[in-house]
Amino acid sequence: MTVAIEQTAAWNVVAERLEAFIAAWESGSEPALAPFLPEASPTLRRLVLVELVKVDLDFRIRSGRAARVEDYLADHPEIADAAGPPVELVCEEYHLRKSRGEGIDLAELCGRFPGRAAELRRWLAGTERTITTSLAADIVRAEFQPGHTVDDFHVLAEVGRGAFATVYLARQISIGRIVALKVSGDRGDEARTLAQLDHPHIVRIYDQRRLEAAADRPRMRLVYEQFLPGGTLAQVVDRVRRTPARDRCGAILVEAVREAAASSGLGLASDSPTLAASARTSWPAVVVRIGIQLADALAHAHAAGVLHRDVKPANVLLGADGSVHLGDFNTSSLASHPAHGPAAYFGGSLAYMSPEHLEAFDPGHERSPDELDGRTDLFSLAALLAELLTGRRPFQDAPAGGDVSGAIADMLARRQRGEHTIDVAAADPAAVALAELLGECLAADRECRPGSGREMARRLALVGQPRARGLLGLPRGGWRRFARARPFVAASACMTLPNLIMAIANNMHQRRIIDASYATADLAPRHADALRAFHVAGAIVNVIVIPLAIWIGWRVWAGIVPRLRGTAPPIDAAELERLRRRTLFCADRLTWIAVSLWIACGVGGLILFAAQVGWPPLPMRWLFLQSASVCALMAAAYTFFLVTLLVLRSFYPALLDRATDHDDEAALVAVGRRSGWYLLMAGGGPLLTMGLMFLLGSDDRPALVLLTCAGLVGLAFSFWAHGEIGADVAALITAGRPANGAVTESRSRVAVRRDDSWRP
Structure with missing residues (x-):
């Protein structure tokens, strides 16, 4: 607080010296400047000197004398530097002479003070304003005591005093309202402008009044505003x-x-x-x-x-x-x-x-x-x-x-x-x-x-909110930055990985089904042909489905990728909101597109297999379709989790306008709710497969063990992904609400439990 005390003391010195100098002039004398200069720091001394010169110019010019800035330089050379006297002094002379109707213009001033010509042009070119720069115009020593009545105000106490204004606690008599009454010099019109600002965290200015000059005081302005008792x-x-x-x-x-x-x-x-x-x-x-x-x-x-x-x-x-x-x-x-x-x-x-x-x-x-x-x-x-x-x-x-x-x-x-x-x-x-x-x-x-x-x-x-901050912050590296730079590649990887894993698992399982189905004496001679037909059918299906899947995936992301890469033209807030919600639903679209392609592959592959070696035994058909269906469901669940994490952590934040609130809460809640259904799908797939194998009397113990282990691993991943999605959704919802800084303590504690953070 030492700095603030020094600043207040400096202002008081300026005000006291100016008041004393003005009083000397008003008493009928023509005071010299030197006796009113403080023995203080050079900065404060020069400030007082410049303000004294402004006041002296005012008195002399108003009395009809020919006063110029140059008149002061001989006795007080410290006023000027190599470029000349301060531009504010020159402008003050311009203001005073212009106010009295004297013929003074910019060309005259630039000729007298060539070192300040550029500055003077900035200040005065193209304007006829005559605004004073003198601090003396702001100095008002209001001396109202508790109990006094000033205009429509009954003074209760003085609550603050500075060099240029005094603030009182007062009661407005006409309506009985407690106000802060600020008494200052009558200059400027800020109160009129600020009275239009209606905000809970801006001091409310009710109105202003003017007190005409009297024998014991100058003209004053009274600004009455909201009283706030908590200090500053x-x-x-x-x-x-x-x-x-x-x-x-x-x-x-x-x-x-x-x-x-x-x-x-x-x-x-x-x-x-x-x-x-x-x-x-x-x-x-x-x-x-x-x-x-x-x-x-x-x-x-x-x-x-x-x-x-x-x-x-x-x-x-x-x-x-x-x-x-x-x-x-x-x-x-x-x-x-x-x-x-x-x-x-x-x-x-x-x-x-x-x-x-x-x-x-x-x-x-x-x-x-x-x-x-x-x-x-x-x-x-x-x-x-x-x-x-x-x-x-x-x-x-x-x-x-x-x-x-x-x-x-x-x-x-x-x-x-x-x-x-x-x-x-x-x-x-x-x-x-x-x-x-x-x-x-x-x-x-x-x-x-x-x-x-x-x-x-x-x-x-x-x-x-560390999680929300991490999600919404600009990625400085890692996979999030790569995903924003190459969104289609990142999305394709999230779609390809789970489907490739489940395709390999399905292929291995269906080969075991063929081995078991063609192990009987009557079908054993056709075993090699069945395997060859199985591989040919798989190759044909892949040649058709993989390009089709890439084309469909590109169509899904086509309107989003340019926006993520920053190459799309600007759009309005409503269109951006629709694009965000569309992005949040992309995982579901891709998931069910993948399920449809899986089912088509299963049925088409079986038909291609039958076209080469004839229809296999009925149990084998059911097992083929059951394997493809369960793998499709599990691949769909894993695809949803991976693509949703990609969207929530990279794509969706890139589509947010950080300067405005967004109302995506319903869409985000829906993502979290759907995540629960996909978790059931991820866990139910292996259980359904094992149930069908038992019902069909399968004695393929290695397949059961492998399926159980794979199902547990997939379920663990799904639980983890479901939890991360829930936390991301909660963080994004909280971050999307208006920031008003007025959250209660109980809400803060809830945020801590959900996000390991506090909310202000």
Whole structure:
């Protein structure tokens, strides 16, 4: 918390010096700048100096004097660098003179300050705006005491004070509502925009009012919003920093909320089930829950066209139940101007900014603030969550020294090199998974980050689900990557292997049937002819059936393979959903196609056999058909299990859009239910064969032993595959539900038993 204390102290110094300087001007004197400069760090001293010059320019120009930025350089050369005075000072002169109707244009400024010409063109070209960059416009020292009435509000207590705003707990008299009343300078129009955002994890802004200037105070803005008594995440981060890693758990959040609520004088309901559940939750699970809620809030704001631009712990408020609420959106275009670089540095915002956001702060960089998108906020959220998880900021930025611009350049270089550190215990798989995801969200290239808040929320929800995370993650190698690259080859292997094994078994069994049937004295002379006819019939059947099976298999996968390989054109969500469900049913289609081909082969082979040597004895016909049928059922069951595992672990995840929810639960449940029927088929086949052999009086003991052993092996595989399919289906169903971060503790325990994981 030392950093936050230093930032608050710095803001107070700026505000105090500016207030004193303004008071000196208003008293009728023309104060010099030097007496108001702090004996502090060069960075803070320069920030105060620049802001004092802005105020001095304002008073002089408003009084009709000819004041220019160059007038200050002789007495205070530290204002300028090799390129000239700060671009914000030049723009402030432009704003002040333009506001008074003076003839000033971009060409004049570029001629006076050629070293800043490129930056000035970025700021001022093609616009007539005259927005002030002075921090003094934001400084309001509201001094309302408990019991005072301000407009429609009865002040109850002061709950927060900064250099540029004061927050009170108040009661809105007209409707008796308790609100947080934020009193600040009257600049910008963020409240009007944010009042349109209605989300459970965004601070609800009810409305705003303006107080006209009076003798004892300047013009003020009153923004009244939802009151949240649990403090901010900055207080939680402070507790995390002071708590050893092995002792961190949800109790940290509970204690911070209780302490903040107690200080507000409102107390806290001790029987809050949500807060009680948080106390028993692991710390990574708490961080994930907070991350899901904030990512969903950002997704809502981004969908409304609003960027936050200032996601940091101090801007996340906590409810009495431990829920998080995003506040203090920095929606104005001025928030991304380089003039606010020093301000952002002391406010702590730069530490959470993405590389492209830092580039937008750099006046010499081509990137415009308008180029920022929602992925900028996601980077900041990831930095916040990393600090919340470990107690340390992911980027160990050096102090600014005397040059904020240099510090920003160093920050940008560090982020572009990917020099972030998120230290977690290797023995905690959840923390490791969370750190990996946050590291991805901190990528310098925003194309490598999650594309939306919704996608980030979904991926955070997978942190506590190792099976679902493994299924939905991009395969980095192994058979899953091979299967996605060559889906038809992988699917063909899953179909061929069980059918080939059962074909060999069927062939061996039918040869024994021929040997036994032609062992009698009257049929023994025809034994050699029967074997030859058996092989010829098998060869003819295989020549016909194998190409047919390949063609049918290709037709089944034809519409899916291009999508898996990424070569198909984009399709809408509804069509993609239909394709997923079709993929989930492919195993059944292939299974019953295989059964049909097996039966056709059995009947056709017997007919071809009879065409060569005549019809065999009736018991042999029944045994032939019984062998082919049972092998067909067992091959079908094994084919279903292998193809279904391939689909669930490789094909189906590749067809999911990770940024949106999917409603495939019914289709996935049906897969699990059908798996049970195929398990019965796999176990019933050998039992049926042995029953028929006993009924037909077979004394082929070796065949019975072989069949029993093979059946047990197949049944063991089927049990294993059935269990894996059930677990995969459960994980995919859970992962497909909306990620809202509001799962109860009892549901978490159910998820642990089913998936050896926790769910946030």
